[in-house]
Amino acid sequence: MSEFRRDPISGRRVIIAPRRSVRPAFCGGGGEEARRPRPAYLGDCPFCAGNERMTPPELLSLGRSGTAPDTAGWKVRVVPNLYPAVSPAAEPFSAEGCSSAGGGAHEVLIEAPEHNRQPGNFPPRQMDLVIEACYRRGQALAGNPSLRYLQFYRNYRCEAGASLEHPHSQLIALPFVPTELRRELQRSQELYLADGHCPFCRIVEQESHFARRIILQHDRYSALIPYAARSPFETWVLPRKHQASFLETDAPERAALADILEELLRMIARALGDPPYNYYLHTAPLRSAPLPYYHWHMELHPRISIAAGFEMGSGVFINETAPEEAARFIREKGNTDHEQSW
Amino acid sequence: MSEFRRDPISGRRVIIAPRRSVRPAFCGGGGEEARRPRPAYLGDCPFCAGNERMTPPELLSLGRSGTAPDTAGWKVRVVPNLYPAVSPAAEPFSAEGCSSAGGGAHEVLIEAPEHNRQPGNFPPRQMDLVIEACYRRGQALAGNPSLRYLQFYRNYRCEAGASLEHPHSQLIALPFVPTELRRELQRSQELYLADGHCPFCRIVEQESHFARRIILQHDRYSALIPYAARSPFETWVLPRKHQASFLETDAPERAALADILEELLRMIARALGDPPYNYYLHTAPLRSAPLPYYHWHMELHPRISIAAGFEMGSGVFINETAPEEAARFIREKGNTDHEQSW
Structure with missing residues (x-):
């Protein structure tokens, strides 16, 4: 029997329909090409160390010796x-107009010098620097009064929309607060x-108690599958103490975020086969x-x-795995040393 | 220069960023397997004519001789x-609760007896019967007072979420009005x-005048790319006269819908390479x-x-092609007899 659930924060409805996971499918996974080992350096990759001339001048670098x-x-x-999807505006953004020039900023955070690294497989402290770079660029962009929101995001593999495979995440600063945040x-x-x-503090408290x-x-952080997850392994990472903005974090809080994120991504890769x-x-x-x-x-959002x-x-999203089952699966399969796929 | 646009109906913001279409990409199209010719009959396909015993008893059939x-x-x-994602409820749905049993109906409309047909490539009048089946099942489900909304949808090819390749669309009847509709x-x-x-009548009127x-x-219908399209070839088909519900249509209106839909899908397949x-x-x-x-x-939504x-x-969606350019492209390339890809 399927079940309707509603997310308390967004009001979003989902349908938890576990039986559907046994339905027949002809659409294979493929992806062998994507799993082929990659070299640490590619001559035509604009993000590889040594190819810095292929990008616009850098805004920030960390770890330089x-x-x-x-x-x-x-x-x-x-x-x-x-x-860029958005670039510095020629004219101020008018929230009232139906159209306006796309003023903002669009930056790339190159996460490692090597082509073949990925989150969940970073050397110690590498993720710290990624989070730190996000924080510092966020602080810099926050100084521009025409910008209202900072969207940091990461797409892993082309099936998730990454157009270059060198490890990178992105920052788009917008002159308005976007729909989902509003x-x-x-x-x-x-x-x-x-x-x-x-309500987020409530979720952290209740989920910690419920545990499943x-x-x-x-x-400092909880990683959990939300009650009304849109897809089987949707996962949220929440600070356990109240804090409205990522830009309010101090350095130990950012290092701890890097730790849980790196560990979570390693578990997801192990449990779900990268x-x-x-x-x-x-x-x-x-x-x-x-x-x-x-x-x-x-x-x-693992895209399975x-x-x-x-x-x-x-x-309305149809989710074919109950969040309680999905969390148990990641806890169990994500901690073995063998790569598993479901 | 990119441009922010807002959809008047949904309030959704999009970023029209045409320059991004020249960005480098490593993620190839693939899909040769999916383009391989298929037979008209497959012994293990539950939707092929002759395999009726592989499905639950039929709710409706059209064109039987x-x-x-x-x-x-x-x-x-x-x-x-x-x-099914939803099935008849054991208990009435409570809109207030955070969770409730997933009461509703989930039906499959098998669009043709042959495995290898697809919309845009149907024999004459086949799409009429598909639309007619949707209408008749909609009328039947509307008689159930616990159902509030009817979601008819079509997924074409596995990259768009189709789990079986035999031509079919689906109907999910829900005990609530879903987010997007609300x-x-x-x-x-x-x-x-x-x-x-x-506001929809306004859109039809203004777009007909603007034409681009x-x-x-x-x-009876206009097919157009909306002003704030989320992706390059998002297309809406709107009745030119005011009508709130598909279930208010008469038979000639449904036949005309089948005509424009079939012609539109043929143009999209030609212009964008199926x-x-x-x-x-x-x-x-x-x-x-x-x-x-x-x-x-x-x-x-063509998924390109x-x-x-x-x-x-x-x-917020980033759209890499201006809707005016995309519509011109489909008008020009969709009408040739040669298959083109962009």
């Missing part, structure tokens, strides 16, 4: 996206006004006061199912 | 989905209250009075781009 900007010797490097902000404010609690949907419980995925940050709008009702977090006509038409 | 139910001789056949209903009502016009985003203009796609119906909730502000329509971390996180 005395070398000049736009040369090798960095551990993480941030450059403007050469094919929805979360509005509903979490309503819930807060009704009972005086941040928790994947990882660290001192699947494509997307993750992104949801955080308070730039320069907002510390909000009592909002709570920054990351959302991860396809949102199709029903989901697109209705906005 | 004197043969018994659940035997061959039909042209279109409707059966319950063997792996959003369209609310905003179109607001627009109607503000100026007394159905129109793909097909028939007597791409995967999804389409779905948006219509007024079941048993609502004829609404002056809502207007049923179909939305088609991937919604990735940015789109998932923000709800």
Whole structure:
């Protein structure tokens, strides 16, 4: 029997329909080509160390040992996206107009000098530098009063929309607060006004107590599959203490985020056979006061199912695995040393 | 320079960023396997004529020439989905609860007896029967007072989420009005209250006058790429006269819908090289009075781009082709007799 669930934060409805996982399918996984080992350096990859001339001048580099900007010797490097979705505006953005010039910023965070690294397989402390670069560029962009929101995101593998395979994540700064955030902000404010609690703090507390949907419980963060997950292994990483904006974090909090993210991605790769995925940050709008009702977090979506006509038409997601079962699966299979696939 | 656009109906923001279409990509199309010719009959396909015993008993068949139910001789056949996302409820749905049993109906419309037919390549009048089956099952389900909405949808090819390749579309009847529809209903009502016009009627009128985003203009329907399209070839099919519900159509209106849909799908297949796609119906909730502000329509999404971390996180879509250019492309390339790919 299937079950309707509603996400308290977004109001989103999902259908948990476990029986569907046994339905016949002709659509194979493929992906052998993508699993083929890659070299550490490719001469035509614009993100490989040594090819710095192929990108616009860098905005930031971390881990440099005395070398000049736009040369090798960095551990993480941030450059403007050469094919930006948005770029600095010629004119100020008008929220009222139906159309306006696409003012903003679009940056690439090159996560490692080597072509063949990936999150979940980084050397120690590499993810720290990625998170640190995101924080520093966020702080820099927050100084621009025409920007309202910072969307940090990661696409892993071409099936998840990555157009270059060298490990990288991206930052798009927007002159408006986007739809999904506006929805979360509005509903979490309503819930807060009704009972005086941040609804995300409630989720962390209740899920920690219930335990069955928790994947990882660290001192500062919980990684869990939400009650109304849209797909089998949708996972949220939430700070356990209240904090509205990622830009309010201190250095130990960022290092701890890097730790849980790296461990989570390693478990997901082991349990699900190195699947494509997307993750992104949801955080308070730039320069907002510390909000009592909002709570920054990351959302991860391994792409092992396809949102199709029903989901697109209705906005309702069909999830073929109960979140409680999915979390148990990741806890069990993600911790072995053998690569497993379901 | 990119441009922000807002869809008047949904309020959705998109970024039209044409320059991005020249960005480098390593993710190839593949799909040769999927393009391999298929036989008209497969012994293990549950939807092929002759294999009727492999499905639950039929709910409807059209075009039968004197043969018994659940035997061959039909042209279109409707059966319950063997792996339903929702099924008749054991208890009534409570809209207030956070969870409830997944009561509803999930049916499969088998669009042709032959395995190797597809929309856009149907024999004359075949699409009429598909639309007619959708209408008749919709009318039947509308008689169930616990059902509130009817989601008709079509997934073409496995990249678009089809789990069986035999031509079929699906109907899910829900005990609530889903998110996307609620959003369209609310905003179109607001627009109607503000100026007394159905906003969809306005779109049809203005786009017909502007002409540059129109793909097909028939007597009863317009097919056009919307002003704020989420992906390059998102296309809407709208009745040119006001009509809130698909279930208000008469037989000539349904036949005309079949005509424009079949012609549109043929053009899309020619212009874009037989791409995967999804389409779905948006219509007024079941048993609502004829609404002056809502207007049923179909939305088609050829899947030639991937919604990735940015789109998932923000709800804002990046579209790499201006809708005016995309419509011109389909008009020009969709009408030749040679298969083209962009």
